[in-house]
Every structure is written in structure tokens, then in C-alpha cells.
Amino acid sequence: MPRQRISTETLIGAVRRHFGLSQQELSMILDVSKALIGHIEAGRRDLTSALHVRLFPLARHLPAPPLLPPDTEPLPATAPAPEAAPLEFRRKLCLHRAAGLRLELGKLTARAVYASRWQQALPTILADLEAAAALLPPVPEEQDLGASIRRWLPSFARRFKPSHAAQYHLLRLQAEAYETEAAALAELLARV
Known part of the structure; x- marks a missing residue:
């Protein structure tokens, strides 16, 4: 099944997009259900302050908007040389x-x-x-x-x-x- 496009309009979506995480992976990192991640990302639920605190270690690494999709960004300098x-x-x-x-x-x-x-x-x-x-x-x-x-x-x-x-x-x-x-x-x- 093809991956759905991740919305970057929410903080959860921006973190997922930036780090290339699935909803399941982010839910495991934040110790919440995958459904909750989906609801917050879709805008059906609000990000609680407790969840915001748990998300902060990831969110602080987000670049300033606009966030470019990974295929338009150059490889980071830390990427290894190609074979x-x-x-x-x-x-x-x-x-x-x-x-x-x-x-x-x-x-x-x-x-x-x-x-x-x-x-x-x-x-x-x-x-x-x-x-x-x-x-x-x-x-x-x-x-x-x-x-x-x-x-x-x-x-x-x-x-x-x-x-x-x-x-x-x-x-x-x-x-x-x-x-x-x-x-x-x-x-x-x-x-x-």
C-alpha cells in the first residue's frame, strides 16, 4: 500500500515528515496510541500540553518553515560518500x-x-x-x-x-x- 502524504500543517505531521516516521513509530516514541497521533495530525484532536512536552525533543530539530520535502533537499554534509x-x-x-x-x-x-x-x-x-x-x-x-x-x-x-x-x-x-x-x-x- 502506498504511503499517504504526511500533512505538515500540524506539529505532529511536521515532526513525522522531518524524521520520516510513520504514525505507529511516532506513537511508540511518544508512548501514545497510533489512533491519537492520527486524530491530532488530522486536526480532530488537540495536542495536549503533556504530549507537547514529550514531542519537544523532536520538534526542536525542525527547520524554520517552509519545510522542504526530503526529495528537494540536498544530502546533508554528514551523509557518507557513495559507493x-x-x-x-x-x-x-x-x-x-x-x-x-x-x-x-x-x-x-x-x-x-x-x-x-x-x-x-x-x-x-x-x-x-x-x-x-x-x-x-x-x-x-x-x-x-x-x-x-x-x-x-x-x-x-x-x-x-x-x-x-x-x-x-x-x-x-x-x-x-x-x-x-x-x-x-x-x-x-x-x-x-
Whole structure:
């Protein structure tokens, strides 16, 4: 079951949020029922002066409002240095994935280049084929190989579609994200 968001509007909620405590854990520290903690946090009951005195040793460590959620605060200076092995593994994984994406990008780029070359050359090629066909004796349409080739050649110019362009940009962004993450990990590893 996902954890519910802890309200920081009450002192109980602020203490729980700051120290990452569940209602059950705080109730054990304060020697009260979990239900009482829930009622006080929800605003259904008031914090008694006796409970306030028991809560004071924790509450005095609360920072001045506004209290930032833990995921927006930087690691405290007392946090240990990270292990290098998992960071190095992730860095290598990012580089490997980026390299794979770059290979796919290369294939799509080549496809776009070939389609572009066909688009540029196709009018001339078709005109040359028409001129050559005019010099040959007429043949029945079902036997005219040149006509079927002239109908088939334009498909080369359409081999890079809008869906391929979208795929190219998505792959490029993914590759850049992996490369950025790998660079940040390398920078972090240099400080470890």
C-alpha cells in the first residue's frame, strides 16, 4: 500500500515528515496510541500540553518553515560518500545504451540520406528512362519492364517517412539523456 502524504500543517505531521516516521513509530516514541497521533495530525484532536512536552525533543530539530520535502533537499554534509561500484556500473550501462541508440540513429540517418539522394536524382533518372524507352520499339504494356521500373523507382524517394523522422528525434533525445547521465556520473565518480 502506498504511503499517504504526511500533512505538515500540524506539529505532529511536521515532526513525522522531518524524521520520516510513520504514525505507529511516532506513537511508540511518544508512548501514545497510533489512533491519537492520527486524530491530532488530522486536526480532530488537540495536542495536549503533556504530549507537547514529550514531542519537544523532536520538534526542536525542525527547520524554520517552509519545510522542504526530503526529495528537494540536498544530502546533508554528514551523509557518507557513495559507493563507486554501482555508480560506475550505471555509467557504463548508460554509455552502452547510448551507443546502441547511436547505431540506430546512424541507420535512420543513412535511410534519410539515401531517400534525399533519390528525391534529388529521381526526376533526371525518370526522364533518362523515358528517353531510352522512346528509342526502343514499342512492346505490350504487360511486357514493358521499363514502365514497371519507372513506377517502382519513386518508392526509393519515400523510404524516409515522417514516422522515421519522429523515431530519429526520440532516439536522439534518449541517447543524449544517457550521455548526459554518464557524464554526470563520471563527474561524481571523480569526487568519490
